[in-house]
Amino acid sequence: MTGDRGGAGDAAVRVRDLRKGYVVHEKEPGFLGSLRSFVSRKSRVVEAVRGVSFDLAPGEVVGFLGPNGAGKTTTLKMLSGLLHPSGGEVRVAGFEPGRRENAFLRQITLVMGQKQQLIWDLPALDSFLVNQAIYEIPDAQFRATMAEFTEVLGLEGILKKQVRKLSLGERMKCELAAALLHRPKVLFLDEPTIGLDVNMQESVRAFVQDYNARYGATVMLTSHYMADVTALARRILVIDRGEVVFDGDLARLAEQGGGGKTVRLQLRRPATAEDLGRFGSEVRVDGLSAELTVPRALVSERAAALLAELDVADLTVEDPSIESVMASLFGARAGQPERTPEPV
Numbered sequence: 524m525t526g527d528r529g530g531a532g533d534a535a536v537r538v539r540d541l542r543k544g545y546v547v548h549e550k551e552p553g554f555l556g557s558l559r560s561f562v563s564r565k566s567r568v569v570e571a572v573r574g575v576s577f578d579l580a581p582g583e584v585v586g587f588l589g590p591n592g593a594g595k596t597t598t599l600k601m602l603s604g605l606l607h608p609s610g611g612e613v614r615v616a617g618f619e620p621g622r623r624e625n626a627f628l629r630q631i632t633l634v635m636g637q638k639q640q641l642i643w644d645l646p647a648l649d650s651f652l653v654n655q656a657i658y659e660i661p662d663a664q665f666r667a668t669m670a671e672f673t674e675v676l677g678l679e680g681i682l683k684k685q686v687r688k689l690s691l692g693e694r695m696k697c698e699l700a701a702a703l704l705h706r707p708k709v710l711f712l713d714e715p716t717i718g719l720d721v722n723m724q725e726s727v728r729a730f731v732q733d734y735n736a737r738y739g740a741t742v743m744l745t746s747h748y749m750a751d752v753t754a755l756a757r758r759i760l761v762i763d764r765g766e767v768v769f770d771g772d773l774a775r776l777a778e779q780g781g782g783g784k785t786v787r788l789q790l791r792r793p794a795t796a797e798d799l800g801r802f803g804s805e806v807r808v809d810g811l812s813a814e815l816t817v818p819r820a821l822v823s824e825r826a827a828a829l830l831a832e833l834d835v836a837d838l839t840v841e842d843p844s845i846e847s848v849m850a851s852l853f854g855a856r857a858g859q860p861e862r863t864p865e866p867v
């Protein structure tokens with residue numbers, strides 16, 4: 524089948540009731556366990572993705588978040604056609620990913636921060652030439668894209684070095700360049716900045732931003748670095764145990780996370796954590812700077828009280844960081860009662 528754009532409407536990505544179960548064979552430990560598993564092999568199904576639905580508009584950048592094992596990678600692999608769904612429907616750029624048609628593969632890319640596609644013993648440039656051949660990129664377009672990526676990613680001087688000799692950050696930049704050389708319209712980025720230092724993370728983000736603006740590409744991004752998500756994405760999808768539990772903008776996620784707002788103070792006279800503890804929780808004091816968390820409904824009342832009772836030079840109220848929202852939603856999962864946002 525060729526691209527059935529009619530079926531996909533205008534969405535770049537359309538997912539309906541998508542499911543994936545992995546069959547896992549279980550074996551008891553030790554030699555006896557191995558023997559027993561020959562006689563009666565036990566297996567069970569891990570429901571990694573359990574009926575996920577969403578649409579992504581062309582050009583949209585979406586952060587795809589969730590705790591470890593939530594089903595992010597499994598979803599991205601199904602969207603890029605590396606895994607066949609157990610059920611449901613997927614359309615990406617109008618194609619059914621599982622068919623892995625050439626026309627589909629030219630429209631998408633999947634970058635996995637933990638995996639590499641560059642040829643280890645050769646310079647990155649050689650891998651780029653291989654990709655040029657695979658994707659049949661015309662010479663002029665290849666040169667123009669290389670020039671553009673070299674400038675935005677600062678690849679000058681590293682393209683001719685053996686990949687094995689590059690630093691992690693340099694290699695990741697080359698991985699991204701290789702993965703985007705064919706100018707895909709839909710990008711699935713799975714932890715593209717994992718392990719990189721802050722500067723490298725920043726330059727990867729800038730590159731993705733630039734690419735999205737230049738080519739109007741749709742981007743779905745997972746990252747454990749919330750700065751990636753807040754810098755790039757307005758919309759957030761949260762998946763938990765294989766189900767989408769939130770789909771909306773960052774501010775609404777912060778609201779659903781409960782928690783409260785962060786009140787930051789600049790004081791003229793020092794105050795103790797105990798003084799501030801009367802106004803909120805999670806108090807942190809550092810010299811004349813302090814911050815505390817205040818329930819949303821009580822923010823104006825508590826701010827007024829702080830201004831009246833302490834010698835405050837400046838007071839600001841902010842939504843909690845997305846790290847703390849995610850931590851409050853999922854961080855304390857082990858052995859504790861669940862706090863999951865309301866289903867969408």
Ligand SMILES: Nc1ncnc2c1ncn2[C@@H]1O[C@H](COP(=O)(O)OP(=O)(O)OP(=O)(O)O)[C@@H](O)[C@H]1O
Pocket residue numbers: 545546547569570571589590591592593594595596597598
């Ligand atoms: N090949 C596989 N066989 C069996 N189970 C699998 C396989 N791949 C993933 N799983 C299971 O499916 C669930 C979802 O895994 P997945 O890798 O999609 O999660 P994730 O959200 O990407 O997690 P992380 O943030 O840790 O990478 C997990 O319970 C995982 O153990």
